Amino acid sequence: MKFLPRTLFGQLALALFAGLLVVQFVGLWLLLDDRGRLNYKLLSEYAAQRMGGIATVLDGAKPINRPSLAKALSVPPTTLSFALPWVEGKVDSSEDAQAFARQAAQQLEHPLTIQMLSLEPLDALMFVLHPEGVEKWKRHTQSHDGHAMPRTYVAQVRLRDGTVVSFHHVLPIPPTDLPYRVIALLVLLGLSVSALSLWAVRRLTHPLVHLADAASGLARNLNRPPLPENGPEEVRLAAQAFNAMQRDLKRLIDTRAQALSAVSHDLRLPITRMRLRLEADIDPALRTSIEHDLADMDTMIGHTLDFLRAGSHVEPVVPLQLDTLLDSVVEDMEELGATIERVGKTRSPVLARPHALRRCFANLLDNARLYGGGTITLSVEDSSSSVRVTITDNGPGINEADLEKVCEPYFRLEASRARHTGGTGLGLAIAKAIAEAHGGTLTLSCAPAQGLSATVELPR
Known part of the structure; x- marks a missing residue:
């Protein structure tokens, strides 16, 4: 799960977006399915009503006029024929076929017998009785890609004088094109809800970011x-x-x-x-x-x-030329016998408390002079976000387990770094307190054969 966002805002946004996406896809699928079902229902009812109306017209017409009426009314997708006799034992008893028959019967002026036929046994018989008609029916029962359409009804109606009229109705192909307007509406709705959700989540989580920053600082x-x-x-x-x-x-x-x-x-x-x-x-x-x-x-x-x-804030913060302050402290340490090499310069003044910062670097350099062999390297690294000053000596260093402890007040090492001193154990503690009062940090590290390194990082 390493690809999941780690922030509260990212997780809430991902959960909301994923849930909204699933709901939109399910809603689109239900919409398309309901549209297909509605189209089928409307077309089926219309076909049944048309068949009932045609049967009523033919039942009331004279027998001699019925062929011409049937020819005129045989307009795709409905085809009429008097050539097929009443078929026994081939009734389609499915629920859809029977519902179609009931809908057609409601349009009849006089009660007539209607039966729905299954399609399988009719092709051979229709070809013998009416070869042209069956070819016409087959053309209507073929879709554009050559596959038979499943939504086809064959019905027979027995008129009052015993004449049998056969109806072959092919429902149109359900629309396969996507409802682009509906999709565009859903996309617009999704984007609007997503934007509103992201704004709401950001508004709710932003105070938590301030709380975390305040707690860490x-x-x-x-x-x-x-x-x-x-x-x-x-x-x-x-x-x-x-x-x-x-x-x-x-x-x-x-x-x-x-x-x-x-x-x-x-x-x-x-x-x-x-x-x-x-x-x-x-x-x-x-x-x-x-x-x-x-x-x-x-x-x-x-x-x-x-x-x-x-750590007090009595001294005001002013723009300070850090290089000038460091040069002054270096001169004082060199008068006491230290050998200091300066590396790097700052590019612009920093906001600091001059006297407090001078005390910080004086403590660190004096500590390196007393316990680091007298040879010190002072390097300055300036960036757009901070200024880093590193003081490195050539002394025996400090055990890694004691690097944090030596910055605690009144803590003194039992090793040779502190045994022959008259120190109070407050030099590094004072330097650390001053660095932190400036919003910076003091970090101690020991590299093999390089002595102790004290790094003060001040934010710009």
């Missing part, structure tokens, strides 16, 4: 505008529930960020007091140890505040 941008609460009742309720969930998540994260920010800020006051007390006469070795611990605590608090501010 909620993790990257919690401050995105709420969904429009319109459409059918079920879709409107789903949009309302999603908007309520987004508000609750934003309130929860904001509350957590405010609490952590307040705690981190308040911790700096006792740290400052402790530093002032270190000015007293104490052992120099103890003072150095305490100052080192206080510096670590202050750095951890600063990084925590930076992480909490990384």
Whole structure:
């Protein structure tokens, strides 16, 4: 079933179109069948009425005038003859033949005996009695392609004076041409209903597309505008529930960020007091140890505040020359001893928050400088939809199982990449939060003998 559409809109449209197509074909078949049956019924009734009227005229005419009347009234598809005697034992007892006889009897002025004959035993007898007549009858009983027509009636009527008149009536060939006007009407109806159905299905499923996009982008941008609460009742309720969930998540994260920010800020006051007390006469070795611990605590608090501010939208978005920003960060890293190779340029400015984006690339380059051997490649790929910046080092890399974990806050590897550092485990988390706050992504990958690659993709 791989050829079936995968979207809800495609499946509903296919179901509606297939159902409509089947209904149209069945309706056309029923229409053609009913048309054939109606034509047959009308033609059969007309033939029976004509035969009854002719029999009434011949019954009231003088015997000497009957041959001339029969000749004049023998107009295709009805042929009359007085040559065939009354045939016994060859009556056609089928329902259609008997209905034909009853319809003819209703047109008689006086009650006359009517019998319907089967066609098989008549050809030889008719050829002996009336060879010209049977040839004429055979011509009428042949269709254009040479096959005998099934809708043929042979009837005999005994007049009041005992004269037997035989009728041979061939119903016309049912029309085989297609009713093009009816087909055109059905096609027009089908196209109209299909277009209306597609519009209705699209209108019903379009809010679901917005809901799916909002759900997939909620993790990257919690401050995105709420969904429009319109459409059918079920879709409107789903949009309302999603908007309520987004508000609750934003309130929860904001509350957590405010609490952590307040705690981190308040911790700096006792740290400052402790530093002032270190000015007293104490052992120099103890003072150095305490100052080192206080510096670590202050750095951890600063990084925590930076992480909490990384996903915020306080800084305005402006058109940014990304190449200039990257060159500035590269110069700073090279002053610290890194060797960086720049590859690629952007074609036009990007919309970004300059200070936040600078912090993102500074963290990634500093991470590559500390743990990647000092030799770094920074490449830029620009397209119409996004800008991709890849930072690759020559270090030992990271196990594939830990690539996602290292971007989590306060996660530090036990391997050599983190053992001898004083880091807090927030550098990559801050870079990822900044990239996602710009609607982009941060992806880490490790290729054999190439170290770690960090790719930041920013949408245009």
